[in-house]
Amino acid sequence: MKRKEYRKAKRRSSKGRTILKIGLVLTIAAFLAVATYGVSLHKKAELAADRAYEPIQDRTPHSTANENKVQPATDNVSVLLIGVDDSEERQQGDSNSRADALLVATLNPKQKTVKLLSIPRDSYVYIPEVEYKDKITHANAYGGTKATIETVEEMLDIPIDYYVKTNFNAFIDVVDALGGVEVDVPYERIEKDETDAGTIHLMPGLQTLDGRHALALARTRKLDNDIERGKRQQMIIEAMMDQAKSPAAITKFGDVIEALGNNIKTDMQYKEMLSFLEYAKGGMPTVDTLTLEGDDDWSTGVYYWKLQDEDLNKKKLILRSHLGLISSITPDENDEANEDYGEQSNRVVISPSEDPEVN
Numbered sequence: 001m002k003r004k005e006y007r008k009a010k011r012r013s014s015k016g017r018t019i020l021k022i023g024l025v026l027t028i029a030a031f032l033a034v035a036t037y038g039v040s041l042h043k044k045a046e047l048a049a050d051r052a053y054e055p056i057q058d059r060t061p062h063s064t065a066n067e068n069k070v071q072p073a074t075d076n077v078s079v080l081l082i083g084v085d086d087s088e089e090r091q092q093g094d095s096n097s098r099a100d101a102l103l104v105a106t107l108n109p110k111q112k113t114v115k116l117l118s119i120p121r122d123s124y125v126y127i128p129e130v131e132y133k134d135k136i137t138h139a140n141a142y143g144g145t146k147a148t149i150e151t152v153e154e155m156l157d158i159p160i161d162y163y164v165k166t167n168f169n170a171f172i173d174v175v176d177a178l179g180g181v182e183v184d185v186p187y188e189r190i191e192k193d194e195t196d197a198g199t200i201h202l203m204p205g206l207q208t209l210d211g212r213h214a215l216a217l218a219r220t221r222k223l224d225n226d227i228e229r230g231k232r233q234q235m236i237i238e239a240m241m242d243q244a245k246s247p248a249a250i251t252k253f254g255d256v257i258e259a260l261g262n263n264i265k266t267d268m269q270y271k272e273m274l275s276f277l278e279y280a281k282g283g284m285p286t287v288d289t290l291t292l293e294g295d296d297d298w299s300t301g302v303y304y305w306k307l308q309d310e311d312l313n314k315k316k317l318i319l320r321s322h323l324g325l326i327s328s329i330t331p332d333e334n335d336e337a338n339e340d341y342g343e344q345s346n347r348v349v350i351s352p353s354e355d356p357e358v359n
Contacts, residue, residue, distance in 0.1 A: 002213040004202070009037065015093040019079055020322035020343060026041060030324055038041070041253055041254055041257070043255055044090055044257050044258065044261075045257045045270070046257065046270050047261065047270065048257045048260060048261025048262075049261070049268075049270035049273055050270070051261045051262070052260065052264045052265055052266050053265075053266065053267070053268070053270075054265040054266065054267065056145060056146045056149065056163075056267055057146075058146070059146055059149075060108060064132070068330075070118075070161050071275065072107070072109075072272055072275040072276050072278070073109065073276075073278040074109060075109070076106065076107065076108050076109070076161060076322065076324045077106070077107045077161050077162065077166060077323075078104060078105070078106045078107075078160050078161050078319075078323060079104070079105045079106075079107070079147055079160075079161065079162045079163065080102070080103075080104055080105075080148070080152055080160045080162070080163045080164070081101070081102070081105060081163075081164050081166075082099050082101070082102060082140065082145065082148055082163060082164070082165040082166070083100050083101030083102070083165075083166055083167075083168075084097040084098070084099055084100060084140060084165060084166070084167055085097055085098070085100045085167065085168055097139050097140060097141065097167075098121075098137045098140055099121065099124065099136070099137050099139065099140040099148055100121060100137070100168075100219065101118075101121070101218070101233055102118070102119040102136065102137075102148070102152070103116060103117065103118050103119065103230075103233065103234070103237070104117045104119065104152060104156065104158075104160070104183045104319070105117075105143055106158075106319050106322045106323050107276075107279065107285070108322050108323070108324075109278065111322075112279065112285045112286065112287070113285055113286045113288065113322070114235055114279075114285050114286070114287045115288050115290060115318065115319060115322045116237070116287055116288065116289050116290065117154070117156075117289075117290040117292070117315060117319065118157075118227075118230025118233060118234055118289070118290070118291050118292070119230070119292060120136075120226035120227060120229075120230060120292060120294065120305045121135065121136065121137040121226060122135050122136075122137065122145060122226055122303060122304055122305040123135065123136045123155075123226075123292065123294065123304075123305045123307055124304040124305065124306050125137075125151060125154070125307070125308070126137045126151070126153045126154055126155070127147065127151045128141035128147070128151060128353070129146075129150065129151070130142050130148045131263060132141075135209045135304060136148075136151055136152075136155070139151040145163055145165055145177060145265070148163075155312075156315070156316055156319060157316050158316070158319050158320060158323060158325065159318065159323075162266065162267055162268050162272070163266060163267055164264060164265075164266045164268070165264060165265045165266065166214055166260075166263055166264040166265075167263050169259075169262075169263045170177065170259055170260055170262070170263030170264050171211065171214070171215050171218070171312045172211030172212055172215055173255075173258075173259030173262075173263065174211070174256055174259045174260060175209070175210065175211035175214045175215075175240065176210055176211040176259075177252050177255035177256045177258075177259050178243045178253065178256065179208075179227075179241060179243070179248065180208040180209055180214075180243075181208065181209055181214055181236060181239040181240055181243050182206065182207070182208050182209075182212050182239055182242075182243070182273075183204065183206070183207070183209060183214070183217065183235055183236055183239050183320065184206045184235075185202050185203065185204050185205060185206075185207060185209070186204060186219060186232075187202075187204050187223055188201075188202060188203055188204050189201075189202045189216075189220055189222070190202070191216040191217075191220045191222075192216075193212060193215075193221070193272060200212060200213055200216035201221075202217055204215060204253070209350075214236055217232055217236065218232055218233045218236050220232075225296075227291050227292075227293070227294075230291050231291060234289040238287060238289075241284065241287070245284060249279055251353060261330070268289075273330070275309065290315055290318065291305055292311065292312060292315060293307070293308045293311040294306050294307045294308055294311075295308065298340075313333060
């Protein structure tokens, strides 16, 4: 090889090594940035969880037969999601806000499935706190989170293992932190905003909504009913889950955590929250959405959603089966399932009770 060609080859080799070194440095830097971000995110999440932690006083948590608390990563678990409007403009003197949205999620790690039941806010049910029937939305105003949990347990005959209570600010902030959510808006609607002072103009069609518009879509029920409202809420939650698992959302998790930590309350501790990540391993779980059928009732001069007994019993059996409380959900086997309910369950069983007459 001539000396000139040798120098050229040496320069190319040196240049190649330089590029390799730069690439290696950039790779290490990127790895350290991700690792540092992960540590920062972990610490931020832990602090946010500490701010959000609020156990229910004077309430014995439902547990397995050996009195150990359920383990979300391995046991079937139920979570009550409570959405409240606790803004000063809308509380109207209530010490506790009314529950504007109620959803029960049951999680089965072996099946890798989630059942998401929406409960219409005007459902006419027995409220143990006051010992008479009323709209389920009033349970929170009567006795806060504890009263709401006990009402849902009474209505569905299942134990609620955890609750997550959030306000409108959290919903708006989380959707915005995720960069919006893509949903199919069913119709055009001008709706009051979260403060009731302004308005939101919704247009029909598939689109990406920011937090305020997504909240307006979740809340409105003027053009349909509570059942369709529940379906829209379920649709938005699924859209948020899809957005959260996208690669672009990773860098936004810090903002999401901050929004949640400032605006939610839960009786889950940080380690319990982390255990739910097991559900996402190998892909997100299948989510089945459920609604409670009923009829409009103005017979008392006040609007109620009267639940259909047959449909309510069916949904009870679905949730019981999903939680492993019974082995069958066939309607014809309803009586047999109720007899076996306590024998087949490895959890604390809630016995159904007769609703007293309304005073």
